[in-house]
Amino acid sequence: MANKKLKVGNVPNLRFPGFKGEWEAKKLGEIATFSKGKGISKSEIEENGITECIRYGELYTHYREVINEIKSRTNVDTSALVLSEKNDVIIPASGETTIDIATASCVLKPGIALGGDLNIIKTKNNGIFLSYYLNSKKKMEIANLAQGISVVHLYSSQLASLSLSLPKLNEQNRISSFLALLDERIQTQNKIIKELKALEATVTKKLLSQIVRFTDDNRNEYPNWEIKKLEELLVKFEEKTTSNNQYPILTSARTGIYFQKDYFDGNEVASKDNRGYNIVPREYFTYRHMSDDITFKFNINDICDRGIVSTLYPVFTTTNANNYFLKTYLNEGAEFKNYALLQKQGGSRTYMYFNKLIQLKLPFPCLEEQTKIANFLSSIDRKNNIETQLLKKLEEQKKFLLQQMFV
Numbered sequence: 001m002a003n004k005k006l007k008v009g010n011v012p013n014l015r016f017p018g019f020k021g022e023w024e025a026k027k028l029g030e031i032a033t034f035s036k037g038k039g040i041s042k043s044e045i046e047e048n049g050i051t052e053c054i055r056y057g058e059l060y061t062h063y064r065e066v067i068n069e070i071k072s073r074t075n076v077d078t079s080a081l082v083l084s085e086k087n088d089v090i091i092p093a094s095g096e097t098t099i100d101i102a103t104a105s106c107v108l109k110p111g112i113a114l115g116g117d118l119n120i121i122k123t124k125n126n127g128i129f130l131s132y133y134l135n136s137k138k139k140m141e142i143a144n145l146a147q148g149i150s151v152v153h154l155y156s157s158q159l160a161s162l163s164l165s166l167p168k169l170n171e172q173n174r175i176s177s178f179l180a181l182l183d184e185r186i187q188t189q190n191k192i193i194k195e196l197k198a199l200e201a202t203v204t205k206k207l208l209s210q211i212v213r214f215t216d217d218n219r220n221e222y223p224n225w226e227i228k229k230l231e232e233l234l235v236k237f238e239e240k241t242t243s244n245n246q247y248p249i250l251t252s253a254r255t256g257i258y259f260q261k262d263y264f265d266g267n268e269v270a271s272k273d274n275r276g277y278n279i280v281p282r283e284y285f286t287y288r289h290m291s292d293d294i295t296f297k298f299n300i301n302d303i304c305d306r307g308i309v310s311t312l313y314p315v316f317t318t319t320n321a322n323n324y325f326l327k328t329y330l331n332e333g334a335e336f337k338n339y340a341l342l343q344k345q346g347g348s349r350t351y352m353y354f355n356k357l358i359q360l361k362l363p364f365p366c367l368e369e370q371t372k373i374a375n376f377l378s379s380i381d382r383k384n385n386i387e388t389q390l391l392k393k394l395e396e397q398k399k400f401l402l403q404q405m406f407v
Contacts, residue, residue, distance in 0.1 A: 010165050014404040019171045023407050029160025032123040038082045039116030049073030053113035056092045060103040065131040066180050068108045084112040087127035091119045094153045098143035101154050104134035128176035136402035165407035189391040196384045207373050208333045214372040222369040231358035237315040239279045241308055250307035252286050257299040277308040278315045286313045291350045294340050298330045314354040324374035335362055
C-alpha cells in the first residue's frame with residue numbers, strides 16, 4: 001500500500017497501488033434505499049428452524065462487518081418475514097446505547113429473515129466496504145444521529161443525510177476483500193483461543209477430581225491424595241508500607257494481577273496516602289477477602305519484586321506446595337466454591353478472611369505430582385497467552401487499517 005501522509009485532495013492515507021483520483025463525496029441517501037425488518041420474537045427462535053434469521057441485538061453481540069454464518073433460526077412462515085438480498089447492509093434502528101446502535105453489518109446470503117428494529121440499506125456499492133466504512137470513520141457520526149434517552153432510535157432519514165466519500169467500485173472491492181480476509185484470520189484466532197480454554201477447563205476438572213492421574217518417572221502411581229488443612233500450607237505475610245507510594249500499586253482482579261495504572265488506563269484509584277497497605281513480594285498470593293457473588297480470585301504477584309495492595313487483600317506465601325497448582329485448585333476446584341457458598345450468611349456479600357480460608361480441608365497430592373499437574377496446565381496457559389497476544393495484535397492492526405484506508 002502507498003502511504004500518502006502528504007495527501008492531496010479527498011483520498012485516504014493508505015491506498016492500494018494502481019488506484020488514483022479523488023474519492024467522490026456523496027450522501028448515503030444518494031446511493032442507497034432504506035427499509036425496515038419485521039419483528040421476530042425470542043419465543044419464535046428455534047434451534048431446528050428452517051429459516052435463518054438475524055435479530056437486532058445480535059448485531060453488536062455476535063456479528064462483525066461481514067455476516068456469513070447465521071446464529072439463529074425460526075419456523076415463522078417466510079411470507080410474514082422480511083428476507084435479505086445479497087449485499088444488504090443492516091444497522092440497528094433502536095438500542096440501549098448510541099454506540100451499540102452505530103453497528104453496521106453486510107449480509108452475504110439472500111433469504112435471511114431480518115428482524116424488527118433493523119434498518120436495511122440496499123446499494124449498488126459494495127456492501128462489505130460500506131459496513132467497514134460505517135463502523136470506522138463514520139461510527140461516531142452515526143452514534144450522534146441517534147435520539148432517545150432510555151432507548152435510542154436511529155431512523156432511515158437520519159442515515160440518508162450521512163456524508164460519505166466513495167472510491168470507484170473496483171477499489172471498494174479490493175479494500176473489502178482485504179479487510180474480510182483479515183477478519184477471517186481474527187475469527188480463526190478466536191476459535192483457537194476458545195478451543196484452548198475449553199481444553200484447559202476439561203483437563204483441569206479431570207486432574208483436580210483425580211479422574212486423570214500422573215505417574216512418576218518410573219511409571220509408578222503416586223500415593224493417594226492426603227486431606228490437609230490449608231493452615232498446614234499457607235503462611236500469612238503481614239508486612240505493610242511505611243511510606244507513601246513505597247512500591248507500585250497492584251490490582252488483583254478476576255482476570256489476573258496488574259499494575260493499577262495499567263488496569264485503569266493510566267489512573268490510580270487507591271488512597272492518596274497508601275501507608276499501611278499490604279506488601280506483596282514476588283511469587284506471593286493475594287486475593288480480595290469479600291465478594292458480591294461468592295466468587296473469589298487468588299492471584300500470584302509475578303509482575304514485580306514488590307507491590308502493594310489495600311488491606312482488603314490478604315497476602316500469603318506457601319510451604320510444601322506448588323504455587324501454580326494451589327492457585328488453580330483454589331480458583332477452579334469445586335471444593336473451594338462449595339466452601340465459599342457455606343460462608344454466605346445473609347447480606348449481599350460473602351467474606352473469606354484469611355483465618356477462615358486456612359480452615360478449609362482439601363485432598364492434596366504429593367508435591368511431585370502437584371508439580372507435574374502445574375507444569376502441564378501452565379503449558380496450556382502459556383500457549384493460550386501466546387495466542388491471545390497474537391489476537392490482540394491482529395485486532396490492533398485492523399483498527400489501524402480502518403482509520404487509514406477510508407476518508
